[in-house]
Amino acid sequence: MQVHCSPMKDAHYYLQHTYGFQDFRDSQADIIQAVVDGRDTLVLMPTGGGKSLCYQIPALVRDGCGVVISPLIALMQDQVDALQELGVRASFLNSTQDSATAQAIEQKLLNGDLDLLYIAPERLKQERMLNLLKTATIALFAIDEAHCVSQWGHDFRADYLRLSILHETFPQVPRMALTATADERTRAEILSRLDLHAAEKYISGFDRPNIRYRIALKYNVKAQLLRFLKEEHPHDAGIIYCLSRKKTENIADWLQTQGFTALPYHAGLAAGTRATHQSRFLREEGVIVVATIAFGMGIDKPDVRFVAHLDLPKTVESYYQETGRAGRDGEPADAWMIYGLQDVIKLRQMMESSEGSEEHKRAEQHRLNAMLGLCEITSCRRQALLNYFGDNLIEACGNCDTCLEPVNTWDGTEASRKALSAVYRTGQRFGVNHLIDVLRGASNDKIIQNNHHQLAIHGVGGDLDNNQWRSVYRQLVARGFLSVDMERFGALRLEAKCRPLLRGEESIELRRDVKQQEGKRQTKTALPDDIDVVLWEALRDRRRQFADDQGVPPYVIFHDSTLQEMCVLLPQSITEFARLGGVGERKLEKYGTDFLQVINQHLTA
Ligand code: ADP
Ligand code: ZN
Numbered sequence: 001m002q003v004h005c006s007p008m009k010d011a012h013y014y015l016q017h018t019y020g021f022q023d024f025r026d027s028q029a030d031i032i033q034a035v036v037d038g039r040d041t042l043v044l045m046p047t048g049g050g051k052s053l054c055y056q057i058p059a060l061v062r063d064g065c066g067v068v069i070s071p072l073i074a075l076m077q078d079q080v081d082a083l084q085e086l087g088v089r090a091s092f093l094n095s096t097q098d099s100a101t102a103q104a105i106e107q108k109l110l111n112g113d114l115d116l117l118y119i120a121p122e123r124l125k126q127e128r129m130l131n132l133l134k135t136a137t138i139a140l141f142a143i144d145e146a147h148c149v150s151q152w153g154h155d156f157r158a159d160y161l162r163l164s165i166l167h168e169t170f171p172q173v174p175r176m177a178l179t180a181t182a183d184e185r186t187r188a189e190i191l192s193r194l195d196l197h198a199a200e201k202y203i204s205g206f207d208r209p210n211i212r213y214r215i216a217l218k219y220n221v222k223a224q225l226l227r228f229l230k231e232e233h234p235h236d237a238g239i240i241y242c243l244s245r246k247k248t249e250n251i252a253d254w255l256q257t258q259g260f261t262a263l264p265y266h267a268g269l270a271a272g273t274r275a276t277h278q279s280r281f282l283r284e285e286g287v288i289v290v291a292t293i294a295f296g297m298g299i300d301k302p303d304v305r306f307v308a309h310l311d312l313p314k315t316v317e318s319y320y321q322e323t324g325r326a327g328r329d330g331e332p333a334d335a336w337m338i339y340g341l342q343d344v345i346k347l348r349q350m351m352e353s354s355e356g357s358e359e360h361k362r363a364e365q366h367r368l369n370a371m372l373g374l375c376e377i378t379s380c381r382r383q384a385l386l387n388y389f390g391d392n393l394i395e396a397c398g399n400c401d402t403c404l405e406p407v408n409t410w411d412g413t414e415a416s417r418k419a420l421s422a423v424y425r426t427g428q429r430f431g432v433n434h435l436i437d438v439l440r441g442a443s444n445d446k447i448i449q450n451n452h453h454q455l456a457i458h459g460v461g462g463d464l465d466n467n468q469w470r471s472v473y474r475q476l477v478a479r480g481f482l483s484v485d486m487e488r489f490g491a492l493r494l495e496a497k498c499r500p501l502l503r504g505e506e507s508i509e510l511r512r513d514v515k516q517q518e519g520k521r522q523t524k525t526a527l528p529d530d531i532d533v534v535l536w537e538a539l540r541d542r543r544r545q546f547a548d549d550q551g552v553p554p555y556v557i558f559h560d561s562t563l564q565e566m567c568v569l570l571p572q573s574i575t576e577f578a579r580l581g582g583v584g585e586r587k588l589e590k591y592g593t594d595f596l597q598v599i600n601q602h603l604t605a
Contacts, residue, residue: 007036010061015053018060018086020584025050027202035140035174036061040199042146042191043178046206048302048328051178052079055142056116058174060088064137065114069121069163070144071156075300076118078282082556083116087586092118093129109136121148121159130169138173141166143194146177150189160193167195175199180324183389206320206391210327211335213381214401215374217471217513218340221310225251226258228308228336229288236305237281240290241322243311243346251310252290265291283553285544296322301553302329303560309337312347315367316374316388329559339375341432341474345484348477352486372478378407378511412472412510413501416481418461419472420502423482423492425457426450431490436461436469471513531567535602539563542598546591557591558582570599 011032015021024032028050034041035058045051059066070076076092083090091105091114108114109132123129149160166175177190177199191197218224225240242248245266255262261284263277281287282301289295293313307326313319319337327333351364370388377384380396380403387393396403422435430438437444438452441459452458461469473492476482481498485491500506540554540563547554562582571577577592 007061008033011036011057014057014060016584018088018584018586019053020578020580020582020587022581024053027204028053031176031202032057032061034200034202035176038172038174040174040196041176042187042196042199042201042203043176044187044202045178045180045204046208047180047324048208048210048330049180049204051144051180054178055140055176056083056088059116059139059142062139064112064139065109066116066139066142067133068116068118068142068144069124070118071121071148071159072145072300073120078300078553078556079118081550081552085552085556085587085590086584088115089113090116090118093123094118094120106132112137121156121163124162124165125159130165134169138170141170141173141175143175143177144179146179146190146194147181147186149193150186164193164195206386206389207382207393208324208327209397209399210330211323211333212399212401213323213335213385215337215339215381216401218310218338218343219467221338222251222254224338225308225310228306229255229260232334233306235286237286237301238288238304238306238308239295239322239325240288240308240310241313242290242292245292247310248290248292252288255288255290260288261286262288262290265289265295267292267294283547285540285554293318293322296325299325300328301325301555303331303555304328304333305331306334306336308334309339312337312339312343312375313371314347314351314364316370316385317367319371319374320385320389329555329561331561337375341470341477344372344474344477345432345490348484349486349490352484369480376475376478376511378402378409378509408512408514409509410512411507412475413507415461415464415469415472416476416501416508416510417504418457419469419476420481420494420498422457422461423494424502425455426452428485428493429488429491432470432473432492435473435492436466439464439469440466467513472510475510531564532602535567535599536563538598538602539566539595542594546594558587558595566595566599570603571596572600 008029011029015024026049031041031043031054035055043051043054055066055068073094073096076094080090080092091108093102093105105114105117109117119129143163146160148156149163166173175194175196177194177196179186179190191199216224240251242251245268248264248266252262252264263280265274265277269277277289278295278299281289282299304326307323309319309322313322323335326335347368351361351368354361354364374381374384374388380393381400382397383393398404418439419435422438423430426435426438434446437447438455438458439461441462443453447453447458464472473482476498477484477492481495481501482492483495485493501508543554543557543563546557559582562580565580569576569580571580574588574592574596577583577596578588583592
């Protein structure tokens, strides 16, 4: 198909004519240049950064077939469908196929009729497979999810470790290792395990600028969630994470009664039910999955518009990984979480009582502290998040809640001192509710029985209401001034850290929690304001028909961003239609007329 003498001209040709994209992003062009020239590469890019093009285009440019090694068998069908939609000759070989199908694909490979072949890593254990590859012309090896080599206990680790065989058997074929997991240790291990020491390294930052991070105070889970969904994501696909299985079912059931398509997902459900729910999430539009952390690994749906956490994740790593499932297509997406005092107490307790050595517990506490720190921070959340992973963001991001609505702080020294004294004077044996009763001067049975009405501290806290005291205690626990006594059902204990504060040698700034704030947020759905909703729905309907006919997810036909461009630019001819992002030659030919017709009907109606 290509006619140019320069490989990079060919690469641009494919980008524009096959994929319908105007320019390469960031380091894509450099990476593609390196691979096309036959050099090995390590590509580290955040999810949604555009890794696939980095091996797909060189596979088209170079002679022979590009072999992609991926552990995510469940995704191969969709990946291959999407490529075939673009007119790329792609296929996969995995254990789900019958032998006749597999043989036909092997024949295509040998005949030079394939541009891309996806295989699972365990295939390379087979002598037969290696021989087949030796006979064929191979353009490159792309090792996707390359971090699998380094993760202990990872299902695919053993198979990934064997991939060093590629270098020995095919020394002249360029290899790429691709991953979104980027800590130093993993990176070093990929290079050494896969014999990629000489590879060129392309490391992009961790940032996911299209994700808006928000962490709000939890006061009424259902009301807050409903408001978030109704105001910001009434028809969008999203994931809601909860800590317990039971809660996922409760929330999903309740969302159904509120008119949402919501499905539970957790390890306790029958395998068949889980598979159905996952596939409905992938194939239908606007499905919400309410899940425990069992859901997500290998979910490669590009148009997840939000990830909501109703409970606090235990580590920043999990938070980042879970929220990272939103907005892989680069369009605006929300990471929204609510959390409160109970979450802090519950997690602290869980860690205290967990099995394992003291050292292990300390490490867990440490990681939880980092998560709590992120929740309570008063400066840019993205900066803190990236900083945690060793990435630097010079300026505040402007796309997180603390940037959008700067947090008010207040001098909480006096209040904190009272709160800590109440813990001390009552013998470090009571939970938050009782402590607040003491501070606010209540005289209920428990107070009287314990003689707490006679303490000097009784009633000194009338200046703050219940919620304000809860806020003080939450922040003191989150910041490690207080710990939670597991044997006494959430009784609070003083930690050494609070001494200077109690002695008046230190002061403390606290966050001012505001409940109402959320109502003031600008509502931001996935749709820009100036889009005609009627046309948008008509285009989505058309897309859904095509998708159903072909048994593929709607985004394989066109991404939302392409439909949005149709609404804004209102193309009137095939030439204008061809200019839309994501419309290559093949899709133009296949769908152009139909979608133009929908637009025309709308304009003349
Ligand atoms: P990753 O594998 O890194 O998570 P993908 O390769 O799936 O990311 O790319 C994410 C999205 O960005 C896809 O929808 C892809 O089509 C789009 N994309 C990638 N490169 C470009 C580009 N140069 N121009 C426009 N869109 C692009
Ligand atoms: Zn920010």
